[in-house]
Amino acid sequence: MEEFEDDDLTWHKVPAKIDESRNYVKALHVAGKKLCLISEGGVLSVTSSRCPHAGADLTHGWCEEGKLICPFHRHRFDIETGKGDEKQHNFIRVYPLKKENGEFFVGIKRSLWDKIFG
Numbered sequence: 001m002e003e004f005e006d007d008d009l010t011w012h013k014v015p016a017k018i019d020e021s022r023n024y025v026k027a028l029h030v031a032g033k034k035l036c037l038i039s040e041g042g043v044l045s046v047t048s049s050r051c052p053h054a055g056a057d058l059t060h061g062w063c064e065e066g067k068l069i070c071p072f073h074r075h076r077f078d079i080e081t082g083k084g085d086e087k088q089h090n091f092i093r094v095y096p097l098k099k100e101n102g103e104f105f106v107g108i109k110r111s112l113w114d115k116i117f118g
């Protein structure tokens, strides 16, 4: 898999073809992580896939009005900021995404281990 570094981030090529014209929530496997790829109303987002409430797999969730809905207890997370609805007091991580030469790359922070030995 193609990747390159940029400050504290390593940019990993998204292995799946991204169709920006459809709405969906699906799993994205990148750099040994399972992330959540969301396409909703022309907004593309990559988030963590584990719900901070009780660990449900958010890749089985769906979107409503710009929010990712957890399939277990319906916690709602903004797909652009990761912020949970006010009373939830939680959030999910949103990973930076960029497009270069028609291909998408997701930025994943380098761990301290990677910085020392990478």
Ligand code: FES
Pocket: 051, 052, 053, 054, 055, 056, 070, 071, 072, 073, 074, 075
């Ligand atoms: S596990 Fe996601 S809302 Fe409870």
